[in-house]
Amino acid sequence: MKTFLWVLLFLHVNLFAEVLDVAYFKANVFAKSDKKPVEVTASLMFEGSDVKKQEHKVIDALNIVIGSYYAEDLVTSRGKEVFKATLIAYAKKTYALGIDHIYIKEITVKTNPSTHEIVEALKKEGVFQQNTSPRQQPQQQSSLPQYNLSPPLPRKAPLLDETSDAAQ
Numbered sequence: 001m002k003t004f005l006w007v008l009l010f011l012h013v014n015l016f017a018e019v020l021d022v023a024y025f026k027a028n029v030f031a032k033s034d035k036k037p038v039e040v041t042a043s044l045m046f047e048g049s050d051v052k053k054q055e056h057k058v059i060d061a062l063n064i065v066i067g068s069y070y071a072e073d074l075v076t077s078r079g080k081e082v083f084k085a086t087l088i089a090y091a092k093k094t095y096a097l098g099i100d101h102i103y104i105k106e107i108t109v110k111t112n113p114s115t116h117e118i119v120e121a122l123k124k125e126g127v128f129q130q131n132t133s134p135r136q137q138p139q140q141q142s143s144l145p146q147y148n149l150s151p152p153l154p155r156k157a158p159l160l161d162e163t164s165d166a167a168q
Contacts, residue, residue, distance in 0.1 A: 017048060017049060018047070018048065018049065018050065018051050018052045018053075019045060019046070019047050019052075020047075020051040020052050020058060021043075021044075021045050022042075022043065022044045022045070022046065022059065022062065023043045023105075024041055025043070025044065025062065026039060026040070026042075027039075027040050027063060027067060028040070028067075029066065029069055029071050030070060030071070031070065031072065031111070032070045032072045032073075033072070038071040038110065038111050039109075039110045039111075040071060040074060040107065040108070040109055040110075041106070041107070041108045042066070042106065042107045042108075043104075043105040043106040043107075044102060044103065044105065045102070045105060046058055046099055046102055047099070047100050047101040047102075047103070048097065048099040048100045048101070049098040050097070050098070051099060054095065054097055057091070057095040057097055058097065058099070061087060061094065061095060061097070062087060064090065065083070065086055066083070068086075069083060071109045071111075074107055075107065080104055080107070084102040084104070087099070087102060088102065
């Protein structure tokens with residue numbers, strides 16, 4: 001009889017659970033390595049009681065908790081598990097929200113490199129290499145096959161004045 005009551009109670013709780021989908025939530029967090037702000041985009045699903053009605057509280061808790069993490073911690077599996085547990089505990093303690101599960105659909109960390117870092121990376125790739133002798137350029141061009149990709153020119157049509165003079 002006790003088992004039946006537990007099953008009934010469990011089904012009752014699950015029937016009233018709501019799902020809140022937070023898509024493309026953006027926040028700025030700091031990177032551990034260089035202490036620069038990094039943009040994090042997350043898509044999450046929250047499952048619990050009254051999460052749809054209390055959406056503003058869920059978003060506030062998410063904002064506060066995600067701001068306390070470093071970007072490198074949010075991309076590891078252990079960091080994601082700790083993040084979910086911290087978010088559930090914070091929402092319960094601060095707002096008395098009953099979040100049962102959090103499902104991470106996507107977390108993307110986007111760094112904002114400085115102009116100097118971009119130029120250095122391009123130099124490393126050899127984009128800015130210049131030839132020192134002008135003799136190398138024709139040799140490189142002659143070794144490549146030449147293709148004529150221009151469209152054919154139309155034939156010259158006779159002008160009206162020329163045709164009328166020839167007819168007379």
